[in-house]
Amino acid sequence: MDVKKFKYFTVSSLAFGTWRIGGGYWYASHDKDKEWISAIKRAIELGIRVIDTAEMYGNGHAEELVGEAIKGFNREEIFIVSKVWPSHADYDNVIKSAKNSFKRLNTYIDLYLLHAPSRVPICKTMKAFEKLVDEGIIRFFGLSNFDVEGIEKAKDCLSRYEIVAIQNHYSLLNREDERKTLVYAERNGLMYMAYTPLENGILAKNEFLANIGKKYGKTATQTALNWYICRNNLIPIVKASKISHVEENAGAMGWRLSEEDWRAIDEHFREKSYFLDKIVSTLKSMRPWS
Template identity: 85%
Template sequence: MEDVKKFKYFTVSPLAFGTWRIGGGYWYSSHDRDNEWVGAIRRAIELGLRVIDTAEMYGNGHAEELVGEAIKEFSREELFIVSKVWPSHADYDNVIKSAKNSSRRLGTYIDLYLLHAPSRVPICKTIRAFEKLVDDGVIRFFGLSNFDVDQIESARECVSKYEIVAIQNHYSLLSRSDERRALAYAEKNGLMYMAYTPLENGILARNEFLANIGKKYNKTATQVALNWYITGKNSLIPIVKASKIPHIEENAGAMGWRLSEEDWRAIDEHFREKSYFLDKFVSSLKSMRPWS
């Protein structure tokens, strides 16, 4: 089975490896586990997670440095590197500066560059900088993160030379409001939709319903949940983060097979009602996020 997802301009692995909390945290760096983190990224790539998601904010840029170190032994053409610019850097000059700094830390060009979240800066200024970065070869494509459909539409009105190719938002079996919104929009318009926190910080890994279905396939609850995403929407790429090799290997075990249509629909129906309550909670938190 060919385990890839094909889009208009690129083909990528069906799972992405996330680097949040690798190399530090919210604008601070940590170097005490560098060897472990580099090894984790390398193992993920070896197992087929060829999309690597990072950001300038992660570890104050140190996550990008660790990615840059980890990818040295791989063919660059086989990888798809995603990074993000922070909203307070969304004006033209700072977008250019941030992207070049991220590229320097990574030691390579950036395949996909995202605005991390909506900003007070007019979006057309950010898009203009993104297009300049494509022209200069610093990035290949650009997109948006934590944007709703109206904001995506406004951003698309700003493009003059290239297209917005990807959206990265929060989505999981327990938080499914984007199915009717940005995910549906991405599916309709051929955009890649990257889903962060698809396992809800381990909640789904401990889910008994998923574990019972997994017994039929000799798979864990984690693997069943991730396969549900892979098997479902054509545009959907879950981002999974792990720093322990056994967890990375477990995540990779979600690829290379498919849930039956019957089991996929059973999972869909089981979690549809449950997702409503978490969606309400998440919505209440969004206004508190320090995007700018």
């Protein structure tokens, strides 16, 4: 299996995302449960052992589907990531949310993240996270949609455990985090999880990536995902509901781009990402997290 080693754990180099599996923004949908469960199972079979979910996804139904899909597999070989919504970030609600996620998953959570910055003082959230580790509900914790300053503030609240991961939006077309957060994560040994790495299919259709991929017998999707995998501390999160797409994504593992091709991709997309970075930065400053 294609893996990456961090201070406290070893995980697969690719993660399976469950956003819009089991429903959407705080609403559940059951019409494709069998298809979704089959997709998660196939991902695990192919070596994608990091499963990313959240209480908000399908109003908890995504977690239920993950819990169902992992039955029959060796639990110790699967790394489940879930997230608490920012409006639940106070101490008591964090505990309640985590325990509810635990019940839906029918197992412990390997990595628990605060989904986004909250108006609740961060120390209250961190104290709850430490309590959850003590109780065995979660193993590790981290943050999502945070910058370096936010990570440092959270870090200062801790007395017994460490922040081990950060999950942010990062792609070849959105490279804002390269300025600080990605570098910070690498220097401090944090696992950096990149969501929306294919930019909702845009990179899957990219001719430049497709041409480089031909050298390796790989698609544009596989080439893009491998570019992320080549970064030491980065795990791309990619969602797929169709078995064929799961199998294509898994084909990004088990090989590596040459340094020459990696740099060619890096340089090709660097200028193209500039204006999108500006747009994303503006949108982030307007997010009404509550």
